[in-house]
Amino acid sequence: MQVRHILQGKGRDVVTIASTATVCDAAKLLTAKKIGALCVKDNSGKLSGIISERDLVRAIAEGGAASFTDPVSAHMTPAPQTCVESDTVESVMEVMSRGRFRHVPVLDERMALCGMVSIGDVVKTRIAETVNEAAALREYITAAV
Numbered sequence: 001m002q003v004r005h006i007l008q009g010k011g012r013d014v015v016t017i018a019s020t021a022t023v024c025d026a027a028k029l030l031t032a033k034k035i036g037a038l039c040v041k042d043n044s045g046k047l048s049g050i051i052s053e054r055d056l057v058r059a060i061a062e063g064g065a066a067s068f069t070d071p072v073s074a075h076m077t078p079a080p081q082t083c084v085e086s087d088t089v090e091s092v093m094e095v096m097s098r099g100r101f102r103h104v105p106v107l108d109e110r111m112a113l114c115g116m117v118s119i120g121d122v123v124k125t126r127i128a129e130t131v132n133e134a135a136a137l138r139e140y141i142t143a144a145v
Helices: 003-010 023-033 053-069 089-099 119-144
Strands: 016-018 037-041 047-052 103-107 113-118
Touching: 003 089, 003 113, 003 119, 016 023, 023 037, 023 053, 037 113, 047 053, 047 103, 089 103, 089 119, 113 119
Parallel strands: 016 037
Antiparallel strands: 037 047, 103 113
């Protein structure tokens, strides 16, 4: 299964924030959308980073309440690991596990942002694949008998 199949199921909406927005703005947007990460865009609208709940916790731990007024660019992960729609779910899972992160922006064939996958999306897809494979094997075995 490919990343494009995940996006077909969950949609291609990506919540973004400007690199000049504040950490407080990012926290409010994450809370309002009930998500764990935001793609950060620069002034030209290009993906420049990603900021997650983990980044916000780190910012507050290091700078206290004063960090709420810091720009997102000061605490985001710059140049995040990305994937393309044709990547396999297994390869994205491996990248997430190796890098110890839970969100990966998805780029289309023009290298433009077209989606975001989370570890939850990847695990859900792998479980569905496993259930389908088990059902197919049971069907094959019972048909052979």
